[in-house]
């Protein structure tokens with residue numbers, strides 16, 4: 001079956017692990033206390049009793065907890081709007097995403113980062129506003145990234161057969177789960193020099 005849609009991970013795939021770990025995570029960690037104090041009602045609805053110290057520990061442990069991911073997105077929004085944060089996207093990824101979109105490929109994101117955070121990193125990226133290229137945004141509210149059922153749900157939401165979707169990720173457990181759901185997959189190893197320029201869907 002020909003590939004008609006591309007679903008991509010963010011951290012380690014379109015964007016560097018260093019940007020997430022060394023810029024985004026510290027930015028949110030340093031502002032957790034002040035952000036919760038400034039937005040008590042909004043954050044209480046997200047956190048459901050989770051305290052700031054637990055959130056900081058989860059950041060240090062790189063835990064993919066949905067409440068943390070939602071809060072991080074809320075904090076990062078201020079940084080992107082002020083220009084303090086500029087989303088890192090590899091130039092080859094930006095170029096390929098634009099090319100695939102122009103060729104009629106449907107593009108979508110599946111990341112542990114919240115949908116709001118996904119729209120921010122692509123909307124305020126080093127390559128400009130890439131957000132209009134995407135027509136689907138999926139986060140942990142769809143399901144865990146290492147479970148095949150999540151990918152089946154995404155295929156249904158996008159309206160394609162799993163075999164028509166190519167999933168790109170830097171994590172083998174994620175591409176394995178997508179493959180188990182019937183997706184075409186490509187494991188991206190940026191450390192080894194993998195690039196989106198090599199991908200011909």
Ligand SMILES: CSCCC(=O)C(=O)COP(=O)(O)O
Pocket residue numbers: 009010011012020024064069072110111112113114117118121145
């Ligand atoms: C949306 S940018 C921040 C990404 C993030 O918080 C994260 O945990 C990365 O997860 P991914 O699933 O994109 O590897």
Ligand SMILES: [Mg+2]
Pocket residue numbers: 009010011012013169170171
């Ligand atoms: Mg990743």
